[in-house]
Amino acid sequence: MYQIKNINKNFSELKVLENISIDFPKNKTTCILGPSGCGKTTLLNIIVGIIKKNSGEIIGFKEDISFVFQEDRLIEWKNIKENISFVLKKKMDKEQIEATIDKYLKLVKLEEYKYYYPKELSGGMRQKISILRAFSYPSKLLIMDEPFKSLDINSKQILIDFFKRLKIIENKTCIIVTHDIEEALTLGDRIIILTEKPTKVKKIIELNGNKENKIKLREGIKRELMV
Numbered sequence: 001m002y003q004i005k006n007i008n009k010n011f012s013e014l015k016v017l018e019n020i021s022i023d024f025p026k027n028k029t030t031c032i033l034g035p036s037g038c039g040k041t042t043l044l045n046i047i048v049g050i051i052k053k054n055s056g057e058i059i060g061f062k063e064d065i066s067f068v069f070q071e072d073r074l075i076e077w078k079n080i081k082e083n084i085s086f087v088l089k090k091k092m093d094k095e096q097i098e099a100t101i102d103k104y105l106k107l108v109k110l111e112e113y114k115y116y117y118p119k120e121l122s123g124g125m126r127q128k129i130s131i132l133r134a135f136s137y138p139s140k141l142l143i144m145d146e147p148f149k150s151l152d153i154n155s156k157q158i159l160i161d162f163f164k165r166l167k168i169i170e171n172k173t174c175i176i177v178t179h180d181i182e183e184a185l186t187l188g189d190r191i192i193i194l195t196e197k198p199t200k201v202k203k204i205i206e207l208n209g210n211k212e213n214k215i216k217l218r219e220g221i222k223r224e225l226m227v
Helices: 040-048 080-088 094-107 123-136 153-169 181-187 214-226
Strands: 002-011 014-024 029-033 055-059 065-068 141-145 173-177 190-194 201-206
Touching: 002 040, 014 029, 014 040, 014 201, 029 181, 040 065, 040 141, 040 173, 065 123, 080 094, 080 123, 094 123, 123 141, 123 153, 153 181, 173 181, 181 214, 190 214, 201 214
Parallel strands: 029 173, 029 190, 065 141, 141 173
Antiparallel strands: 002 014, 002 055, 190 201
């Protein structure tokens, strides 16, 4: 189990996070929903150590973590193979890196893009490579900060399907911050709803693989986010 307990964060006089406690079950996908500006990204940055918390505990996050940002963060002067190699070089030797890249590109039928450069790819394809790079990294935990935010509807659906295929192949524990209820219902095993600032956990919804009552769940989440 990965856990955060009683996380508090202030920026000067502004109270952003107040006593946030969440469990993240292993090999499950936890989606975090909340109003814009409530501190979802701040929470992720605290979990991975980019930002310091004021108080609280972070438990079980000591191992390597894969992180997918809102923007793809591909290195423009490196081709796709080199972009993936870049994050693997401290973890594998050259032969292992080559085999890993070929394995993942083949699994998702992207072999033909191996020597393409980021500028030659669409926004959706760039983010697809970013997600693939995160899955290829040898970690048990994947954190994603609104990875589909800037995409159009068609590209977003392609990326969501792509993520689901990769999740089956590589059964990581995933934490996804999103503002999109449909994304949370489609990808999540559980949904955490946060309040406005000072941000607290408002509700935890366990989906348990049972999503047939999606309309009722959707409307319930909308109400929680509006209140």
